Structure formats: structure tokens, C-alpha cells
Amino acid sequence: MSKATVGLLGLGSRSTLYYIKELNRLYNQKKGGYSTFPFVMLNADFDTINPLLPNTSEALDTVVQTYIDELEKLAITTILIPNITLHETIDRIVIQKKILHPLTLAVEKIIEQEWSTIVLFGSLHSMESNYIRTHFNAKGIEVRLPSQEDRLFIDEFRNQTYAETETPDLIASYHSILNKYSESLPVVLACTELSILKPTGNNRIIDMAQLQIEQAISQTE
Known part of the structure; x- marks a missing residue:
């Protein structure tokens, strides 16, 4: 039995499936056999949420609050949201259960790694808005950004990953940019689409989605 039951809010298809796959993979590594991660999921109609992103609004607050209220009626102790940008709205609404918050886990x-400066990779909105930067700065962490050209590429890569239209050349270019920036500073990934196709074996990449997933796994016996 698990110590805590995780409630997953189902959102965009590819990102949600990525979380489920990684939860099951890591849980199976931990438990062995044919074990799969124990969780419950409320599948939202993402078409009611995505058109309102990335900016916060009362309309978005209302929609997300409704889904959170429904999720909290289930037998859960912890909530996992497979969308980094949506946590700015999560911070604005009333939630009774524990949130596996990507910004808190990243900080x-x-x-823990004794780093004081990072490079932020995310959607164009996430990179250029104040939400993540302000949160990190409050903890004494300096946030630097890729060049304007690279920010535009990263956002285009994110869009193509969401649409599942990425090509091997596009992935190779993304890996090259990640490796370039991580040579001098650790890179924080703040977008699930950037997590899905990230390179493996680079310990200077901090993946917010992976931190959420690992924290969910750590709550199980």
C-alpha cells in the first residue's frame, strides 16, 4: 500500500501520458515485478483550460478551481498537476490538499546543489514573465535567460512537441542548445514539453516535471 494517494489532474494528452509513463517506470524500478504506480486521475477537458493560458485570469481561476474541487473529493492526499505554467493559477486558488509544486521542488x-545562478528554459511566456524569476530571486537564486534567438527556438520546439510534429533534426538542435547553456550554468526546464524529449545523462539539467514525479514516488513505501 502507498503512504499517500496521489491525485493526477489529466490535462494535455502528451504531457499527461508522459507523467503516467514516468510514474510507472520509476515505481517499477523501485518495487520490481509488475508493479505500477498507484494513483487516481480526474481527466479535465483541456480545451476549457488551454485557451485561457498562459496568463492568469478570474476565468481561468474558476475553471481550475472547479476541477480541483472535484479532484479533492476523491480519496487522495496529494495533487500532481502535469503542467508547469498552470501552477501560477494554482497559487491563486483555494486548495486543501498538498500540491507537488514544481517551483518549490526546483528551489x-x-x-541542495549549492547553485546560485541558473538558466531558465520554458515557454516564451515562462521565460519572459516574472512568475518563476520572482520566486527564484526571493530564494537568492539568479535567473538568466537564453538569447532571444534561442528563446524563440525553444518555444517553437515546445509547440512542435505538443503537436507531436517534432523531427530528429529539431530534437538534435534542442539538445545542442541545452548542452551549450549547461556547460557554464545549470539549466532548469520549466515546461513539460521540454522534459519529454530532453537528453539523458546531463546532471546539470534540473527538470521540474521530473522533480514532481520523483517526489510522488518518494511518498510511497
């Missing part, structure tokens, strides 16, 4: 990881 803990950065401090």
Missing part, C-alpha cells in the same frame, strides 16, 4: 534542488 530545494538548486539549494
Whole structure:
């Protein structure tokens, strides 16, 4: 039995499936056999949420609050949201259960590694807005951004990953940019689409989605 039951809010198809796959993979590594990660899921109609992103609004608050209220009626102790950008709205609404918050987990990881400066990769909105930067700065962490050209590429890569239209050449270019920036500073990935196709074996990449997933796994016996 698990110590805590995780409630997953189902959102965009590819990102949600990525979380489920990784939860099952890591849980199976931990437990062995044919074990799969125990969780419950409320599948939202993402078409009611995505058109309102990335900016916060009362309309988005209302939609997300409705889904969270329904999720909290289930037998859960912890909530996992497979969308990094949506956490700015999560911070604005009333939630009774524990949230596996990617920003909190990323700050803990950065401090644990004794890093004081990071490069942020995310959607164009996430990179250029104040939400993540302000949160990190409050903890003494300096946030740097890729060049304007690279920010535009990263956002285009994110869009193509969401649409499942990425090509091997596009993935190779994404890996090249990640490796370039991580040579001098750790890179924080703040977008699930950037997590899905990230390179493996680079310990200077902090993946917010992976931190959420690992924290969910750590709550099980």
C-alpha cells in the first residue's frame, strides 16, 4: 500500500501520458515485478483550460478551481498537476490538499546543489514573465535567460512537441542548445514539453516535471 494517494489532474494528452509513463517506470524500478504506480486521475477537458493560458485570469481561476474541487473529493492526499505554467493559477486558488509544486521542488534542488545562478528554459511566456524569476530571486537564486534567438527556438520546439510534429533534426538542435547553456550554468526546464524529449545523462539539467514525479514516488513505501 502507498503512504499517500496521489491525485493526477489529466490535462494535455502528451504531457499527461508522459507523467503516467514516468510514474510507472520509476515505481517499477523501485518495487520490481509488475508493479505500477498507484494513483487516481480526474481527466479535465483541456480545451476549457488551454485557451485561457498562459496568463492568469478570474476565468481561468474558476475553471481550475472547479476541477480541483472535484479532484479533492476523491480519496487522495496529494495533487500532481502535469503542467508547469498552470501552477501560477494554482497559487491563486483555494486548495486543501498538498500540491507537488514544481517551483518549490526546483528551489530545494538548486539549494541542495549549492547553485546560485541558473538558466531558465520554458515557454516564451515562462521565460519572459516574472512568475518563476520572482520566486527564484526571493530564494537568492539568479535567473538568466537564453538569447532571444534561442528563446524563440525553444518555444517553437515546445509547440512542435505538443503537436507531436517534432523531427530528429529539431530534437538534435534542442539538445545542442541545452548542452551549450549547461556547460557554464545549470539549466532548469520549466515546461513539460521540454522534459519529454530532453537528453539523458546531463546532471546539470534540473527538470521540474521530473522533480514532481520523483517526489510522488518518494511518498510511497
